[in-house]
Amino acid sequence: MAKPCEHLAHIPLDPMPDGGCDECIAMGDTWVHLRYCVTCGKTSCCNDSKNQHAMKHWQASGHGVIRSKEPGEHWAYCYPDDVITDTNRL
Secondary structure: OOOOOOOOOOOOOOOOOOOOOHHHHHHOOOOOOEEEEOOOOOEEEOOOOOOOHHHHHHHHHOOOEEEEOOOOOOEEEEOOOOEEEEHHHO
C-alpha cells in the first residue's frame, strides 16, 4: 500500500490574492491557468501554459505544494509525490 502524501496533510486554506503570473506579466505573455504556492504565496502559471512557471518555481525553490487559483476549482497538488487532493475535504 502506498504511503500517503505528508505534504498535503496541512495545507493552508487562506484566501488567495488577486493577480496573475508575475513572470508572464513581466514578459508580456499569457497563461492558461494559475497556481498558488502554499509556502510563499507566489502566483504562477500551470504546466499547460507554455512558460510553466509554477513547476519552475518548485524546481528552483523546493516549494512543492500548489493550489489552483481557478474559479470553482478546489484542489491542491504535491509535485514531489505527484498527488492531488480535494481541498473541500480538508
